[in-house]
Amino acid sequence: MRKLLLLALVGLGAQLVDGSLGMAYGVTSTTLLLAIGTNPAAASATVHLAEIGTTLASGAAHWRFGNVDWKVVAKIGVPGAIGAFAGATFLSSLSTEVAAPVMALLLLALGVYILVRFTAFGIRRDRLGLPLRKRFLAPLGLIAGFVDSTGGGGWGPVGTPAILASGRLAPRKVIGSIDTSEFLVAVAASIGFLVGLGSENVNFAWVAVLLVGGVVAAPIAAWLVRHIPPRILGSAVGGLIIITNARTLLRSDWIDASDGVRYTVYAALYLVWGLALAYSVKQYRAHRDSETTEAVESLAEERPKATVGA
Incomplete structure (x- = not known):
């Protein structure tokens, strides 16, 4: 019962992050399932089955708040579904001994990408309104869908930063569109896992509690996307994913590190994570203060003109 309650809370927390940042539901949930010893393919299958409901609820909520393009x-979701099905069938064919460190390595790489992308660069805003072309979105969807299935998450970590980096779509619409298109990815991945694994390898009680937590959080996250600084949240989530999956890798047969080595690595990672968070907070405040100053100066310039005109 405690495990089910914990999974429900994880589903709620992961969806709050995913819905407000455009990523990390699958990565966060799969990371926890791996940490408690779940078979990698079964963990990814469980998360993707739950995501059918959470992404549907999230997409509906984002649509109501006007966050969807x-x-x-359409341009990214269909190729994403094809890639997700291919990734699911591929992961289902791997043995647990091989799949666990492979998935942890993928998740670790995604965590590093999230941390660096949001900490160092923030979000580009100078190219808003320019069209996003199919020749960019289709390959991106195919790759992101494949990574999502094999890594237990990755649709958001790959898709969201790539579109944000283009600067052509407002952040809230990037997040809303990625979350909505993920429904197609979740359906395709789930079909692939059920074909490759069979339903007997999936714990549907876990699917249900992850789903409940995610559905409760979906409308809250769609509202929060307008209020939480993505830069800070991205740094926080990236660091969490890195530390959790580094633990899995260090304990795996690939490395089998001693206690001294593991604790040294953990200490270094926590230090880097703390510095990244501090830097993100500092940059966010500096950017906010700069925008406030520009707004005040602009208002001050307009007032004399209004007086002269009167």
């Missing part, structure tokens, strides 16, 4: 959803 349906052209982007």
